[in-house]
Amino acid sequence: RPFFKAGILTVLTLGAAWGAYLLLRIGLFGSFTAAGLHEVNAHGHAQIFGWVGLFVMGFAYQAFPRFKHTRLAYPALAATTLWAMVLGILGRSISQPLVGAIPELWSLAVAASALEVAAIVTFVALILITWQKSGKPLLFYDYYILCALAWFVVQAIYEGVYLTATLFASGGELTQLVATWQPPLRDLQIHGFAMLMILGVSQRIFHHFYALPKPSVRRSLAVLPLLNLAVIGEVAGLLLMRTAGRAWTGLWYASILLLTASVAALVKDWRIFSPAEDKDRSLKFLRAAYTWLFISLAMLVLLPIYQFGVLTALAPESQAANTGFSHAFYGATRHAITVGFISLMIVG
Numbered sequence: 001r002p003f004f005k006a007g008i009l010t011v012l013t014l015g016a017a018w019g020a021y022l023l024l025r026i027g028l029f030g031s032f033t034a035a036g037l038h039e040v041n042a043h044g045h046a047q048i049f050g051w052v053g054l055f056v057m058g059f060a061y062q063a064f065p066r067f068k069h070t071r072l073a074y075p076a077l078a079a080t081t082l083w084a085m086v087l088g089i090l091g092r093s094i095s096q097p098l099v100g101a102i103p104e105l106w107s108l109a110v111a112a113s114a115l116e117v118a119a120i121v122t123f124v125a126l127i128l129i130t131w132q133k134s135g136k137p138l139l140f141y142d143y144y145i146l147c148a149l150a151w152f153v154v155q156a157i158y159e160g161v162y163l164t165a166t167l168f169a170s171g172g173e174l175t176q177l178v179a180t181w182q183p184p185l186r187d188l189q190i191h192g193f194a195m196l197m198i199l200g201v202s203q204r205i206f207h208h209f210y211a212l213p214k215p216s217v218r219r220s221l222a223v224l225p226l227l228n229l230a231v232i233g234e235v236a237g238l239l240l241m242r243t244a245g246r247a248w249t250g251l252w253y254a255s256i257l258l259l260t261a262s263v264a265a266l267v268k269d270w271r272i273f274s275p276a277e278d279k280d281r282s283l284k285f286l287r288a289a290y291t292w293l294f295i296s297l298a299m300l301v302l303l304p305i306y307q308f309g310v311l312t313a314l315a316p317e318s319q320a321a322n323t324g325f326s327h328a329f330y331g332a333t334r335h336a337i338t339v340g341f342i343s344l345m346i347v348g
Helices: 001-031 037-065 075-098 103-134 140-166 171-210 217-244 246-268 283-301 303-314 319-323 327-347
Strands: none
Touching: 001 037, 001 075, 001 140, 037 075, 037 103, 037 140, 037 327, 075 103, 075 140, 075 303, 103 140, 140 171, 140 217, 171 217, 171 246, 171 327, 217 246, 246 283, 246 327, 283 303, 283 319, 303 319, 303 327, 319 327
């Protein structure tokens, strides 16, 4: 419960409220640069680590041992990971936006990031030890959770290194860093960590909570490697298109198509939009969440049509049309999946 409370407090302050304030500034000034990079990234970090991360950790500590009919290993150590995450999130949120005015705060931001990495590694280790001590075999949906936990650790380390690099960069060097390394980070966080975790837990709860059809074990195990391959392809494609040539955009787009098709094949099997034998008020939130997931994926699939068709027709002189990249559209796809899919799943 303390993890849930901390997550709710985070989203009502550093998360959604701060994000709404930043969007208001951007709208009033008519420029994406009206909100500073470090301020925007500190807000995004609070959403991923505070809102999503704390909820995942709290749910995992409470539910995963019950999935295996056992008790959580080392609960006192698990409690310390809450304080490490909270202190890390507060440290990042306070220091990162102020680094430009007070350069000495870089050490606090980096230390806060290291504290978060330590908390996440400890959390994952406790879940794995709990599973091992239970003596129960891994079921098909457990592999989704294992992959999500692996991406949770990877993105935390990645974010810490990326933060350190951006704190010491400025001007054109900072722009290059952000353009090259930030989009892959968001894909690791959203598609690798959060989405795979939700897909795994969904396969555990939908059938048992709402008496919906049992997921196909065979289909689930066949789709999981494709989802991980798609995430890796997204990351590699984004990095290579910035460092080795724009032709590598094809790898990113092929990965998006694979990701979308894989998620569609998996979710179709659950029949979550069919009549449920056990009805509950939470089901409408979960259905709405998956609707937003497919809206987000559809927007990514249609991105070339928007960028090179709609945008060039309606706003041919815009910076987005001239540079070949729309911050507005790409940001909208991110919010569709984070606020629409992930947040509605948490609320449900």
